[in-house]
Amino acid sequence: MKAPVRVAVTGAAGQIGYSLLFRIASGEMLGKDQPVILQLLDLPQAQNAVKGVMMELEDCAFPLLAGMVATDDPEVAFKDVQVALLVGARPRSKGMERKDLLAANAEIFTVQGRALNKVADRNVKVLVVGNPANTNAYIAMKSAPDLNPNNFTAMLRLDHNRALSQIAAKTGKAVADIEKLAVWGNHSPTMYADYRYATINGESVKTMINDHEWNRDVFLPTVGKRGAAIIEARGLSSAASAANAAIDHIRDWVLGTNGKWVTMGIPSDGSYGIPQEVMFGYPVTCENGQYKIVEGLEIDEFSRERINFTLAELEEERAGVAHLLG
Numbered sequence: 001m002k003a004p005v006r007v008a009v010t011g012a013a014g015q016i017g018y019s020l021l022f023r024i025a026s027g028e029m030l031g032k033d034q035p036v037i038l039q040l041l042d043l044p045q046a047q048n049a050v051k052g053v054m055m056e057l058e059d060c061a062f063p064l065l066a067g068m069v070a071t072d073d074p075e076v077a078f079k080d081v082q083v084a085l086l087v088g089a090r091p092r093s094k095g096m097e098r099k100d101l102l103a104a105n106a107e108i109f110t111v112q113g114r115a116l117n118k119v120a121d122r123n124v125k126v127l128v129v130g131n132p133a134n135t136n137a138y139i140a141m142k143s144a145p146d147l148n149p150n151n152f153t154a155m156l157r158l159d160h161n162r163a164l165s166q167i168a169a170k171t172g173k174a175v176a177d178i179e180k181l182a183v184w185g186n187h188s189p190t191m192y193a194d195y196r197y198a199t200i201n202g203e204s205v206k207t208m209i210n211d212h213e214w215n216r217d218v219f220l221p222t223v224g225k226r227g228a229a230i231i232e233a234r235g236l237s238s239a240a241s242a243a244n245a246a247i248d249h250i251r252d253w254v255l256g257t258n259g260k261w262v263t264m265g266i267p268s269d270g271s272y273g274i275p276q277e278v279m280f281g282y283p284v285t286c287e288n289g290q291y292k293i294v295e296g297l298e299i300d301e302f303s304r305e306r307i308n309f310t311l312a313e314l315e316e317e318r319a320g321v322a323h324l325l326g
């Protein structure tokens with residue numbers, strides 16, 4: 001039996017947490033032969049609810065669940081963790097302005113970045129799900145100077161999966177056969193889902209669809225506003241699909257993609273003209289626990305416009321929190 005991997009999940013009492021924890025404990029994220037210890041962080045007032053979730057996890061009798069910890073202290077939750085899923089965040093309350101939301105989250109992710117810096121495993125892989133995910137991941141990264149910045153990532157995988165399923169519906173083909181999709185930028189309606197290089201059984205998706213208006217007026221708005229459409233229909237924000245995307249993101253990062261492209265929000269290395277350190281959605285492949293940006297894609301005028309648009313939003317968010325970073 002392998003040694004257990006310590007996995008931290010923040011916002012453990014929330015709705016994404018409830019869809020996420022059982023799947024991690026059953027081995028869907030790190031493999032069916034990999035025991036895990038769950039280290040659950042939530043606010044003091046949510047500790048009772050976390051206990052309830054832990055009771056249910058116990059009642060599943062998962063063979064791979066080697067232990068659990070519940071706490072409201074980030075330094076306890078992140079102690080020696082090799083994977084950290086930062087899901088908990090401050091939601092926008094009524095009348096709250098965008099800058100206040102950014103500031104409230106900046107505080108949370110500064111504290112959590114510092115705690116990771118102090119107590120986490122030196123190779124911890126961090127995924128930020130809590131919104132604004134890219135900027136929160138950027139703040140956590142900047143607050144953890146002793147850790148490798150490349151180990152901080154933001155979740156764009158839900159946008160990627162949403163785009164895959166829209167393309168499958170449009171072409172009448174199977175999701176599993178779609179390769180080489182890219183989503184650029186921020187996890188927000190400004191993201192740019194780009195199927196120019198995508199193929200289905202070797203055939204070009206762009207040629208198959210051959211409809212620029214559909215791309216611009218239907219596909220991009222549908223993917224970009226999917227979160228709002230789900231809130232409208234369900235009365236609650238996406239949870240199971242978000243948890244599923246988080247599992248996909250970490251599984252692929254740890255176990256590899258076999259050459260398949262996936263989308264991750266990662267600190268830019270300057271590729272495609274994105275300023276260094278901006279937490280940006282890129283197409284990547286993963287191997288041996290490392291991701292690698294897919295390089296050499298031609299960026300046409302329409303794509304450059306879209307990429308600049310989502311970049312401008314990220315730069316604005318980054319400028320909005322700059323004074324809060326020491």
Ligand code: NAX
Pocket residue numbers: 010011012013014015016017041042043046087088089090091108128129130131132133155156158159187227237238239242
């Ligand atoms: P919930 O409100 O159901 O749960 C959030 C949980 O986080 C609560 O239990 C709360 O007590 C806890 N929490 C708040 N502040 C905390 C802190 N400082 N430390 C630890 N725990 C804290 O929200 P849920 O639906 O689970 O969504 C969680 C986050 O994911 C939100 O920020 C949401 O906007 C974001 N999402 C991100 C997505 C993405 O693709 N990146 C998609 C889905 C989702 O909208």
